[in-house]
Amino acid sequence: MVKEASIMVPFLYGFDHCLDAAHSMLHLTVQHPKLEHLLCVPCVSLQNSNAMRSETPDHAPYEKRVAAILLELGIPASYGSDSGVPLQREATDLLSVGADIYGRDQRLTPEVAARWQAMQAAAAQQGVSLLLVSAFRSVEYQRQIWERKLAAGESVAQILRVSAPPGYSEHHTGRAIDLTASGCDPLTEAFEGTPEFAWLAAHAGTFDFSMPYSRGNRYGFIYEPWHWSANETILGS
The missing domain is CATH 3.30.1380.10 (Muramoyl-pentapeptide Carboxypeptidase; domain 2)
Structure with a gap:
């Protein structure tokens, strides 16, 4: 069961995170129609959601940011x-x-x-x-x-x-x-x-x-x- 309490609002993260979270919410509501009303929220973030793109903040060390992108794209870390x-x-x-x-x-x-x-x-x-x-x-x-x-x-x-x-x-x-x-x-x-x-x-x-x-x-x-x-x-x- 998906708990609404696991969904946080709004504008806690940057615009890019909002877009990613919105895509995650769309996927979630397809599986759980009862949560459809949450799409009206301006910006959401799903904690511990595998649906969201893994993204390292811009202030993270450069090497970590690159490593995270390589992982996303399926490029060997080595x-x-x-x-x-x-x-x-x-x-x-x-x-x-x-x-x-x-x-x-x-x-x-x-x-x-x-x-x-x-x-x-x-x-x-x-x-x-x-x-x-x-x-x-x-x-x-x-x-x-x-x-x-x-x-x-x-x-x-x-x-x-x-x-x-x-x-x-x-x-x-x-x-x-x-x-x-x-x-x-x-x-x-x-x-x-x-x-x-x-x-x-x-x-x-x-x-x-x-x-x-x-x-x-x-x-x-x-x-x-x-x-x-x-x-x-x-x-x-």
């Missing part, structure tokens, strides 16, 4: 040690570098933003147009990417080949960019055959950018000629 992919910290000091090819505002750390803009300008002077696809990406955004892929039927093993788990993407650091060229499908190996890639291969090192995911890279990711990141040693991070 992923980091098994793969050798380092945990990547979320950047907090970010600067807009303008819109990407989709019109979304993109951000990088101030140091890397300056390097990217200088590199883009240098390429343009030589008739090469480097187009931005993606830059900073939060842990939460990366989780959403994973959730969409899982919902589409992809396995964890399949996704790990093409997308770093939340907490392990270089994009979290604000020092990584994905690039493309006019007429080239974004995020495909076709970028390797463009003048833009040839220019990057010859000149990106001048601006302290490198391509970490070459063919046969040690992390097991697919070849990503579009992904470039500012060297950590240069930034002192």
Whole structure:
């Protein structure tokens, strides 16, 4: 029997928790129609309910937050040690570098933003147009990417080949960019055959950018000629 006394109201937790609790209440009332009247409550929290998404508060240590997300997504807790992919910290000091090819505002750390803009300008002077696809990406955004892929039927093993788990993407650091060229499908190996890639291969090192995911890279990711990141040693991070 479900006891109404186990339900607490209202606004004791943040908005996100309210949404999660509302979904839990909807599921609960389907099984127990007599509790339907409780849906009118603005915000609820079901204590000890397995129906709620397990979520670690934002103020929890970063490692614990990432570990909780990995558990939710079905990614082994030992992923980091098994793969050798380092945990990547979320950047907090970010600067807009303008819109990407989709019109979304993109951000990088101030140091890397300056390097990217200088590199883009240098390429343009030589008739090469480097187009931005993606830059900073939060842990939460990366989780959403994973959730969409899982919902589409992809396995964890399949996704790990093409997308770093939340907490392990270089994009979290604000020092990584994905690039493309006019007429080239974004995020495909076709970028390797463009003048833009040839220019990057010859000149990106001048601006302290490198391509970490070459063919046969040690992390097991697919070849990503579009992904470039500012060297950590240069930034002192």
